[in-house]
Amino acid sequence: MKGSDVGKGTVASPLRTLGRAASLARPGDVIRVLPGTYSEQLVLESHGEGAAAITLRGEGPSRPTLMPSSNRAPGAIIFVRGRWNLENLHVDVDGAPMAAVVFLPGGDKSRLTGSELRDGTAGAGVIVQGARHIRIQDNVIHHFIKAGHDSHGVVVVGPSRDVAIRSNNIHHNSGDSIQCQGGVGPAEVLLIENNQLHDSGENGVDIKECNEVVIRNNQISGFPNATIRPVGSSAGDGVLVSLGARGVVIQGNTISKAGRGVSILSQVAPPEDIWVERNTIQNIRNFPPHNGQGIRIAGGRNVHVVENTIEGTASYGLMLAADGVVVTGLTVRNNRVKGGPQRMLVRLGRESFRPGFSMRGNHYARGGALCMDGVQEKFRGAYAGYRQVFLGEHLPLSSPERLDVWRLLVGADQGSALLE
Template identity: 65%
Template sequence: MPAKDRPTDAQSPQVVQPAPEESSPPKPSPPKPSPSVPSPPEPSGRSWYVSPKGLDGGAGTREAPLRTIGRAAALARPGEIIRVLPGVYPEELVLESRGSGAAPITLRGEGSPRPTLVPRGRVRGAVIRVQGRWHLENLHIDVGGARMFAVLFDANASQSVLSGSELHGGTAGAGVSVEGARDITLQNNTLHHFIKPGDDSHGVAVVGPSRNIVIRNNDIHHNSGDSIQCQAGAAPAESVLIEGNTLHDEGENGVDIKQCLHVTVRDNVLSGFPNTAIRQAGSSAGEAVVIHVSARDVRIQGNSISRAGRGVSILDSSPPPEDIRVEGNHFQDIRNVPVGNGQGIRIEGARNVKVVDNLIEDTASYGLMLAADGRVVSGLEVRNNLLWGGSQPLLLRLGAERFRPGLLLRENHYVRGGILKADGVQEKLRGEHARFQGAFPGEQLLLSSPEKLEVWRRVLGVDTGATVLE
């Protein structure tokens, strides 16, 4: 995340945890990975064979293969398959459309090791530029340090798939870029080591007005930017599903969502942000998930999040993010890296956010930091989360009442010995609650007993049904 997107306060805001049942709820299990995706049906049309030993004047059969993938792509018709045999192919491909409604053409790596594509002249923006409807399967793309994308799905691409492939080694802004395309699926791929020195190179960048994008069951890691970034182009990106991926050890964040609509991030394993061996600390807060710049209708569900500077951040912008749900996630080992972080869920400024059924443990700072940055979070619901604390027993920091209109905070479960902090609580203690003055030194309350939680409830008028856990 660029420095201009980061909040400037030095406080360490916090996270929300998944919650269980009644007085002594068990810790929920980490989320299970999504089931594997079935392979697409085998193409029924002609097969074109490509081999480093072939000739482009050949028939394209197994016995007389073509020499280049580009020649095969020019000859192949809808419903046919290009079978690329092992070897190294120095090519930069433009896979053109065959017309609206045409069946896909499949480009598949065959044999072992799978074929490797490398840039030829480094004159194009991508090793493979996809237009129309293409299925890319079982390829190895080594960008070799070139300032190019491995694969670019442009605005003419539709109903295309990249699957079962390994991509690495570029120095452009991303490994795979989806720019205005529709109905694109990226599944079962490994994307790694896209590194732009001192700058962002994301594993996958989804740029609006892309729509109906599925990113599923990929392993994305060791890039200098985010694993996945969703951002606006000519218009917001819309309807993006990020599911069942392993996202880890990035220079910045796991998933960065800005100016995108209808995004679901579920059942992923996210860990290792920021990776300071790749990117100097300070260019981001190292969030597993960050939502900002007027993103709307975002669901963060069932993820396992660990080893991050923050778990989930929802940051202020104009207009602020809206209609966000953070549900059923497991947060652990949230670290104070870079310094000033360590929160599980931090909600700085937003409208209509629900934080429910999360488990938050082992955070360097507050598990939940809610409306405590001097910005308004309206319509916030925080319910049935389980907060276990960490090396610092900081569980919840709640902003002053004027910054959280319409707050519903109830039925959360806090470990005994943890700390709850309420900004501005001294104003309440000067009035009818003066007898509780000593309970909030420094606006903090130590949960040494259920009676102390009752003081929290009575003074602040929140957390009906909350419990203290042993």
């Protein structure tokens, strides 16, 4: 590789190391990185609040490769503490216990675009830890694998704010493809949009202790990947929301080949104000065992399940307040539930676990079955004659008249109909 760190940093007099170029760069500069391999650790510092971004850009279709320096100490190859744009880079962590890129406080308004990041053994490939206004777009992030432990593709840690993760291909990591978690405070304002998230060891998207999150128009499949992570560390949710997350919208995603499609779980604190809407959920497997639900609402306040299409589930398409945990203000409407080989469409928990429950306008596959926990207790007095149409607590939908029985006993789901 040509160049000398006593050079001027011009085409005619190039520098040898990225560290030297970064130290000389001033706000608004572009560092053009020629093809080659650079074994360095970079700390990209701030030039003051309001300073223009400095761009570190790989030149040409053959991206320059950044690799660990000789000591391979835990940490990251690139720490961002100021406003920097990272473009068209290949960051190969080469099995070192390091992340590829970490955005730290002071790294506000930075971007990571058009790059490939791979092969670390720390807790994540890309970490946003306390930075604001970060954009992670059009990257491939893969094979961050820590044996027997989490190594997420991207992790956002509070109090980070306003982070957009768009149009990335994130796959084959030993943790989640994307995780958002609290730190010294919750992370807030996170957009996860138009990504391909697949074949990682735990979940597609895992949201906990984070507020104002939009998960929209992603392709999510292949969870959990047991070739990367032992079965049992996760149910392999396409999207998991827990630990008191607030204001989460899960919209327009296609989720397939997962242990569960979408799960909302209380775990320490109930999530609040959650919308699960217009998603397509299909081919949901009983793997790991005792899973296979399309949408599982097992805790929360003001959870809305609206206009989803659910088919090919190994277990219930919709499992609603049926885990012995209270779900307050649950709304379920205008969903299309087609079931899977076992034809289990809906399992509804006891009335005491769903105060403020509303259900209407859903469409169910003919021949499938609806289930309400404790329904046998209703078969007394005026309801005694309905016992014969149930198989235990399951109601097979052989005719529209069976839906009339369901509506009567549930006291909801007006406007429901059979899918022919």
